[in-house]
Amino acid sequence: MAQLCDPRRCPVLLALLASLLLFGAEAADGEPDVHDFCQAPKVVGRCRASIPRWWYNATSRSCQRFVYGGCGKNENNHLTEKDCLEKCAGVTENTIDGLTTKRSGADSSIASVPKRQAFDDPSSDIFNYEEHCTAKAVTGPCRASFPRWYFDAEKKTCDNFIYGGCWGNKNNYISKEEPGAHPPHCLELWGR
Template sequence: MALLVVHTSLLSALLLHVLAVPPKGERAPRAPSGAPKCVFSAQLDAHAPLRGTFLSFFLSFFLSFFLSFFLSHNSCVCLQQPDEGPCGDFIPRYYYNTLSQKCEEFTYSGCLGNSNNFKTFEECQKTCWRIPKIPRTCRLEKDDGPCRALIERYFFNMTSMQCELFFYGGCNGNNNRFENLASCEEYCKPRKSTENARAICNGPLDKGSCSASIPRYYFNMAMGTCEEFIYTGCGGNSNNFDTKQTCLNVCVQGRKWKNMPGQNKIRTKMFKTKMFKSG
């Protein structure tokens, strides 16, 4: 009986810590009915000392369920765009800025608005710190550009936290624009690791199997930079970018390519060659 009480106490304390229950008398922020669909889920890695026992399984399942609910709820709150509301007051508040990925101050009008609205910086941090960090390229707003072509591309939507189809006009725009769904998801989706971005950039040059002549860019791992090539219009792989800047953002600025497997050997060889020639 004493053992059951101890385990119950530990479970209660752990749940209170994970769920960050607000003090008595305060109400946790609630997402409005029109809030974007929640997309996050959590999976608890149950490598606990009691692994293999029924109690360990029960605790892991119970905590995983509540942690999943907590992250899903908080993502709905923190990913909403700031809304000052229609009234006339000037009240300092804080919101989670999805572009800078930080809690920042804004002026609240005193009524309506949404749940991404916190009285203190600490409250904002406490609620939103678990939101996964997204590369800056993927945080840019969708931009069709001023031209009128209808080119299928994908962008990362910070509200839904998904890669979505849009039609690119063919000129200007920004770098949140990917050739296909796979390259967008591999680089932008929070559940993916940097290993997936590495998989894109490690792909060999592949011109495809059709007969068009489309200027594109790919990451040349041996040179550590992005280079132009002619894409034939179909097939190929994900190491295929509309612009050199997008390629650089994904394969150079988005991660430390110098730490890729084999890259240090290439750089060492290049350095030795340079030293030999200079000597």
Template sequence: MCLSWWTFASLCFLKLVLGSSVISAGRHGASNASICLLPPVEGPCQGLLPRFYYDRFTQTCQEFSYGGCDGNENNFMYQEDCEKTCWKIKKVPKICRMEAAVGPCRGLFKKYAFNLSIMRCELFYYGGCYGNDNRFGDEASCTEHCAPKRNKYTRLTSVIIDAPSFCYSPKDEGSCTASVTRYYFNIETKACEEFIYTGCGGNSNNFVKIEDCNSVCKQEFFMSQSLQIKTMKNDSLLNPFNVQETTALYSFGNQTQGTPNSTEFTDTPA
């Protein structure tokens, strides 16, 4: 028996929506931040499903239209899911996010550019004119300017973080030309810091007053002064770094959460 056009279209739409939901639900079960570096892929189907992807060039989560099938894992149903998965991606300066540009001239000048896809500097040959600022005379200076610095701060495991998702968003100056003083929560330093907002665009990690930033974002990361630290003496062969076992109390709003047996790592060799 032949299906009517309306029945056929309805079945296709149902498959598109349900299939897409199943894919999305299972897609982000693991918190693998490397998916955030993938380019957005709409897929071959004809749906117009609003989704979010992490834009490695703007270092923010952006909306795009998903066709409903195939694509890749940099595809989130909600902006909050995108931000929670991708906020750990190391941030790099704006010029380092540009693609290496040879320029229109025909010289062969040995230069280095930061490749955001692999997060390291690569050799390329510059033509000698135009191009962009992602161009360095040697690999060392490129790495010094662009490569994410090794984190020498305390790393604590099993910490419960309950701040609003936009607190994970990177500083975003916006796309206009004004110079307005604003404040944002810096996830690396866990502090509210001043920046210059250009007046439009940007993201929600943008506060008029530092007090508002502190009350919304910083308090969720506040660590009380009640720390019990004991040094573990480890075999240098098994543990090439100094390791300290730390028990800390963390305050989230009116609640206090403990993190017993969390571990502090430093970069100082034993």
């Protein structure tokens, strides 16, 4: 019967195995930064479902919609834009432990609390009235069946429709009262 370990090599292999086990235990003790997942790329996954989700883009510092396939996700996969912003707003590619470092002046180690940017705030220059308020409901070519709400500019009301899960527009809300949704703002801004 063959020996598993040559007497000259066994101590070396055992020492190597012990160091690997010790290093693995130390690595498991270190807690990951709470914002690490905010810097992860979006992962659509290999499955073919069509589930609307949100991911945080650390480069643009914004939460963006994407269509999730239903399996193989990472932690940068949020049910709502609000959830995405609550967990990741202000995180940049240079964020360290939830703080960003300013690169102005001689001292580049001064930390500042990240600012939250509201990209869909109607008072913001980025809010587009036509995209959020006057666009027609778009079911899209995908075959999912998600109940959604949109602002009907002709009737000046929020109405429901079925969203297929992809290729929609910004006039597409999970609920009539979705926090941060713009149908209420559409009514306020109708006089524009």
